[in-house]
Amino acid sequence: MTGTGIGAPVRRKEDQRFITGAGRYTDDLSRPGQAHAYFLRSPHAHAKILSIDTAAARAMPGVVAILTGDDLAADKIGGLICGWMIHSKDGSPMKAGPHPALAQGKVRYVGDHVAVVIADTYAQARDAAEAIEVAYEVLPAVVDARAAQKAGAPQVHDVADDNTVFRWHLGDKASTDAAFARAAHVTKIDLVNNRLVPNPMEPRAAVGEYDPGNESYTLFTTSQNPHVARLVLSAFIGVAPEHKLRVIAPDVGGGFGSKIFIYAEETVCVWAARKVGRPVRWTSDRTEAFLSDAHGRDHATHAELAMDENGKIIGLRAQTIANLGAYLSTFSSSVPTYLYAPLLSGSYDIPAIYAEVDGVYTNTAPVDAYRGAGRPEATFVVERLVEVAARELGMDPAKFRKRNYVKRFPHQTPVIMTYDAGDYGASMDKALELADYKGFSRRKRESARRGKLRGIGFSSYIEACGIAPSQAVGSLGAGVGLWESAEVRVNPTGSIEVLTGSHSHGQGHETTFAQLVCDRLGVPIENVIIVHGDTDKVQFGMGTYGSRSGAVGMSAIAKAIDKVIVKGKKVAAHVLEAAEADIEFKDGKFTVAGTDRGVGFADVALQAYIAHKFSGQDLEPGLKEGAFYDPTNFTFPAGVHICELEIDPDTGVTTIERWTAVDDFGVIINPMIVEGQVHGGIAQGVGQALHEGAIYDESGQLVTASFMDYRMPRAADLPSFQVGMTVTPCPSNPLGIKGCGEAGAIAAPAAVMNAITDALGHEDIAMPATPQAVWRAAQKNAAMRVAAE
Amino acid sequence: MYAFTYHKPSSVRQAAAMLAKNEDAKLLAGGHTLLPTMKQRLASPSALIDLGAMPELKGIERKGRSVVIGAMTRHGEVAESAVVREAIPGLAELAELIGDPHVRHRGTIGGSVANNDPSADYPAALLALDATVITNKRKIAADEFFQGLFVTALEEGEIVTKVSFPVAQKAAYAKFRNPASRYALAGVFVAKRGSDVRVAVTGASENGVFRWTAAEEALKARFTAKSLEGMAPSPDGMIGDIHADSAYRAHLVGVMARRAVQAATSR
Amino acid sequence: MAIVNMTVNGRAVTADIDPRMLLVQFVRENLRLTGTHVGCDTSQCGSCVLHVDGQAVKACTVLAIQADGSSVTTIEGLSAAGGELHPMQAAFREHHGLQCGYCTPGMIMAAIDIVNRKGHALDETTIRDELEGNLCRCTGYHNIVKAVAAGAEAMGREPIRQAAE
Numbered sequence A: 001m002t003g004t005g006i007g008a009p010v011r012r013k014e015d016q017r018f019i020t021g022a023g024r025y026t027d028d029l030s031r032p033g034q035a036h037a038y039f040l041r042s043p044h045a046h047a048k049i050l051s052i053d054t055a056a057a058r059a060m061p062g063v064v065a066i067l068t069g070d071d072l073a074a075d076k077i078g079g080l081i082c083g084w085m086i087h088s089k090d091g092s093p094m095k096a097g098p099h100p101a102l103a104q105g106k107v108r109y110v111g112d113h114v115a116v117v118i119a120d121t122y123a124q125a126r127d128a129a130e131a132i133e134v135a136y137e138v139l140p141a142v143v144d145a146r147a148a149q150k151a152g153a154p155q156v157h158d159v160a161d162d163n164t165v166f167r168w169h170l171g172d173k174a175s176t177d178a179a180f181a182r183a184a185h186v187t188k189i190d191l192v193n194n195r196l197v198p199n200p201m202e203p204r205a206a207v208g209e210y211d212p213g214n215e216s217y218t219l220f221t222t223s224q225n226p227h228v229a230r231l232v233l234s235a236f237i238g239v240a241p242e243h244k245l246r247v248i249a250p251d252v253g254g255g256f257g258s259k260i261f262i263y264a265e266e267t268v269c270v271w272a273a274r275k276v277g278r279p280v281r282w283t284s285d286r287t288e289a290f291l292s293d294a295h296g297r298d299h300a301t302h303a304e305l306a307m308d309e310n311g312k313i314i315g316l317r318a319q320t321i322a323n324l325g326a327y328l329s330t331f332s333s334s335v336p337t338y339l340y341a342p343l344l345s346g347s348y349d350i351p352a353i354y355a356e357v358d359g360v361y362t363n364t365a366p367v368d369a370y371r372g373a374g375r376p377e378a379t380f381v382v383e384r385l386v387e388v389a390a391r392e393l394g395m396d397p398a399k400f401r402k403r404n405y406v407k408r409f410p411h412q413t414p415v416i417m418t419y420d421a422g423d424y425g426a427s428m429d430k431a432l433e434l435a436d437y438k439g440f441s442r443r444k445r446e447s448a449r450r451g452k453l454r455g456i457g458f459s460s461y462i463e464a465c466g467i468a469p470s471q472a473v474g475s476l477g478a479g480v481g482l483w484e485s486a487e488v489r490v491n492p493t494g495s496i497e498v499l500t501g502s503h504s505h506g507q508g509h510e511t512t513f514a515q516l517v518c519d520r521l522g523v524p525i526e527n528v529i530i531v532h533g534d535t536d537k538v539q540f541g542m543g544t545y546g547s548r549s550g551a552v553g554m555s556a557i558a559k560a561i562d563k564v565i566v567k568g569k570k571v572a573a574h575v576l577e578a579a580e581a582d583i584e585f586k587d588g589k590f591t592v593a594g595t596d597r598g599v600g601f602a603d604v605a606l607q608a609y610i611a612h613k614f615s616g617q618d619l620e621p622g623l624k625e626g627a628f629y630d631p632t633n634f635t636f637p638a639g640v641h642i643c644e645l646e647i648d649p650d651t652g653v654t655t656i657e658r659w660t661a662v663d664d665f666g667v668i669i670n671p672m673i674v675e676g677q678v679h680g681g682i683a684q685g686v687g688q689a690l691h692e693g694a695i696y697d698e699s700g701q702l703v704t705a706s707f708m709d710y711r712m713p714r715a716a717d718l719p720s721f722q723v724g725m726t727v728t729p730c731p732s733n734p735l736g737i738k739g740c741g742e743a744g745a746i747a748a749p750a751a752v753m754n755a756i757t758d759a760l761g762h763e764d765i766a767m768p769a770t771p772q773a774v775w776r777a778a779q780k781n782a783a784m785r786v787a788a789e
Numbered sequence B: 001m002y003a004f005t006y007h008k009p010s011s012v013r014q015a016a017a018m019l020a021k022n023e024d025a026k027l028l029a030g031g032h033t034l035l036p037t038m039k040q041r042l043a044s045p046s047a048l049i050d051l052g053a054m055p056e057l058k059g060i061e062r063k064g065r066s067v068v069i070g071a072m073t074r075h076g077e078v079a080e081s082a083v084v085r086e087a088i089p090g091l092a093e094l095a096e097l098i099g100d101p102h103v104r105h106r107g108t109i110g111g112s113v114a115n116n117d118p119s120a121d122y123p124a125a126l127l128a129l130d131a132t133v134i135t136n137k138r139k140i141a142a143d144e145f146f147q148g149l150f151v152t153a154l155e156e157g158e159i160v161t162k163v164s165f166p167v168a169q170k171a172a173y174a175k176f177r178n179p180a181s182r183y184a185l186a187g188v189f190v191a192k193r194g195s196d197v198r199v200a201v202t203g204a205s206e207n208g209v210f211r212w213t214a215a216e217e218a219l220k221a222r223f224t225a226k227s228l229e230g231m232a233p234s235p236d237g238m239i240g241d242i243h244a245d246s247a248y249r250a251h252l253v254g255v256m257a258r259r260a261v262q263a264a265t266s267r
Numbered sequence C: 001m002a003i004v005n006m007t008v009n010g011r012a013v014t015a016d017i018d019p020r021m022l023l024v025q026f027v028r029e030n031l032r033l034t035g036t037h038v039g040c041d042t043s044q045c046g047s048c049v050l051h052v053d054g055q056a057v058k059a060c061t062v063l064a065i066q067a068d069g070s071s072v073t074t075i076e077g078l079s080a081a082g083g084e085l086h087p088m089q090a091a092f093r094e095h096h097g098l099q100c101g102y103c104t105p106g107m108i109m110a111a112i113d114i115v116n117r118k119g120h121a122l123d124e125t126t127i128r129d130e131l132e133g134n135l136c137r138c139t140g141y142h143n144i145v146k147a148v149a150a151g152a153e154a155m156g157r158e159p160i161r162q163a164a165e
């Protein structure tokens, strides 16, 4: 390890611009001649559009154009797509309704796009939008997925009667039922995984431009995957040909999944730019973000766990109803299916598993991937089941988990996954020690003396990341392959540009990716620059989500670096007049084996470009290599989080007192950045467990449509976290990386809820465990105590 | 925001004259209620009259047995004021619990009082401390000033210039914050002066800030948290929302009242 | 329209503006100082925090015209371009107090304000309470808290710089 190589806590290269205010986010751009877009959104959750009268609005000052769904149809612009095909149990394909970028005939959720006003200023566009007269025939709405499946519920899309998009299943029902039939004990729970609003601090934004001279388009957008955006916008939506559309995602202020998807607004900005002949810009305000960013989670699950007489788990079954919202967002169908049920084995050896999942339309914002995507939902089911089972069996929850852990690898679960490496017991032992588990009962007594209820909760999560082998995801219904690409360009001076298809929106790729290059090529970190987020620069890429940038994105870079070294050896052989087979590369130097003759990396770079020492026939000039990397498996980060908290039974306020996380992310490139990822994930998971929840009223109005009502985690809500690591290298990629971006959000909710139910002495509380909910549960707790006495 | 004209008079008299001339005009103090409302297009004054340039509206003074605070005094200034900390520490503590540091740098006592948001903190202090609101026209006792949700005794064109707080022997505020907005979900200010005890509750009632007389009576008997054991106002008429239904709110009022008395008696 | 005069990052500026222009719009759009961000429309997130006459304020809830005659410091004004970083900026980098960077300018401006009011020895509880008006979605606040404590201490060691701010 060099001071800036793999494993070093290198301070981030990108920070200089962020701490000085020199970051460049989409809304920071100002384009000559730009016009502003404002979207008129539906105030109704479900309504027919009878007419849209724009005459008065068009006459307002500054108005450039007003466009509606009819204009989209006239220009033959296609609808937004869902890129993952799910088949129901009966083999039928999922029922996807149309998803026009501007409503055509019907609106299906509050915030649905009715029309766009383009004007000289934002204020003018907004003023004019108020003057548009839309006649609606308001229809009854349904916001709850279970209610939406009931007979007589309002129908959101004609294609899906009973609003059910798919009835999917995974696993072997017969063997699972058999396991339950012979079980000595069965634990049953009903859970709701609350709906969340992602809320990256930077709201979504887009600027569309059209260059008539070249008939080409540029889209600046807040995207986690600009190439995928370009592909979808061109191949499916058809706003511009792929080779004439440049998508640039500059600095992006957080995504957490919500900026993966291809949305109506960016589609409209590209399309409208050509129509009005000016750059068209749009920036979401926070209310619009609440209404129209894809939400996360929203599952209702019944789950059961079967144990034999020794407390060994022998079966698990789950039935989940997933609310998909009013339209199928880009990857929405994969989240409650293939990103969820294959994780229901948790870190446990469970021989039989069967899951049924219904995906359901409702009159709510579309639901799609949010940090963890499916895996937090699975972890919550498994870790709540396991905790409750341990309590019912009177076993220590840590011991119960350890008894049931997968201990031999590779391990094939009954639900697709082959766990390749891990040591879950080691993580648990380390976590127990760091958390001072032994001292808990003393601390609990001490809390009790102050009238407080103390609880401790575990979450022994596993996730499948790095998604994933293209062949595997293709067989499961993905519309794309999930490889990654990279190009390593060595300049004649020896400085290096790495072009990557991964996208950084907080993850620190400009630093960690450069560390890999330093490590492998022995060049100073200042001489490496990471280029990403521009489809004109980077050939192709699948973007950043699913904790895949390290495992997949960096592996692609490593592969390209290997090729650079191979080529470098050839160049060095010519320079040193030695046989290529005798050239070794180490610490930034090419040497002839067994001699002290060598040449530095920068010299080789120069020689590669001046090509004086070899002819173009025997060796191509230049030093630039590209690679596509497709992994051989998912990666399986896993770990143990322990939450210790205290409840004030008088008010219901929960205070997190200690948080211990021990994670196994495989090889770590930069521990400082990895720990930061863990911290942020935990905060989001704690947010889900204690604070956050999107609430629609019965008419479909979003009650929590601003930070005034939607409760975000604040600094004072959280303690400092104790983060430890164990390492089992990942065998399925060249770097041994498993991925760390989602772990905290996956682990945390179950740890919190297990701690709360431990403190309360009963299980009857749902997320978010707000002060009000906890107070009610504590009242029940007190009542139970009285009854028992 | 809708368009408006902007004026910055240098005296209260000028401001009053402008208000009289312009029906849709609004006074602008810290702007931390008015501007968010205008940004959401829920208010559309044709003119804003900025009170920011009037030295006569600023400052904190001890006047005999009262502390007098100018209408344009920022929450942060009250929180940090040595005069307030010495005379009525509970009032400084209340100011420190309003919003966040940035909000406290802008928001003013005059704006808060004039706005009479049912979840605002200051109204509880004014009512419990038996404060007097001083305007460009008259003096109004807190008991008469607050008249329900966002309604006050202020007449058209009337400007709050000062608030005068009689010093109490014991006074404290306990606040349960709305988890999201951080306004009071249940805020209770208790004050004891001589044999008089006043308990004012904000954030909880559908009718805005109110005096909880049952608690006052109990505390007059003995000014200790124990006197309020098990007490809570009736949930009838309490606000119910996603964060707290009326029963939980009523319960919290009881808890906050006990905590306020506890704080007041342990100084 | 209305004329506004103010000093921004030490530079005198005059402009003829629509009175409804917010201070944050003025610095971002008129002055092209885009380091100050907008993250919400209800005055809560703190992405827009800058200093007016030395105090941290939410620039999304102040009219530009209200800052007439004031001295405004934005994130861009903390250190000269290419010059030495303000100790609080340096502390955020050193302690990995930022990820996506969007809330960061507001956090740093808020942090300096905390130090100005509360001094250089800040404990964790104080820092967390004082960050009430600043939301971050990336860091879980852990490293922000560390950065603010370290930055506060460093500011104490550099009295001259601080006076210049």
Ligand SMILES: Cc1cc2nc3c(=O)[nH]c(=O)nc-3n(C[C@H](O)[C@H](O)[C@H](O)COP(=O)(O)OP(=O)(O)OC[C@H]3O[C@@H](n4cnc5c(N)ncnc54)[C@H](O)[C@@H]3O)c2cc1C
Binding pocket: B026, B027, B028, B029, B030, B031, B032, B033, B034, B035, B036, B051, B071, B097, B098, B099, B100, B103, B106, B107, B108, B109, B110, B111, B112, B114, B115, B117, B119, B120, B121, B122, B154, B158, B159, B160, B161, B181, B182, B183, B184, C042, C043, C044, C061
């Ligand atoms: C994020 C945030 C959090 C907040 N949290 C809290 C909280 O926890 N507790 C709390 O109590 N408040 C809270 N507030 C409100 C804040 O305290 C406001 O500043 C205050 O309520 C209004 O004061 P202002 O000076 O900003 O008034 P402005 O917004 O300027 O004015 C408010 C109203 O009062 C009128 N007005 C102003 N001054 C006078 C006067 N002198 N005479 C007559 N009429 C006048 C105005 O015309 C306007 O109608 C919060 C605000 C924000 C933005």
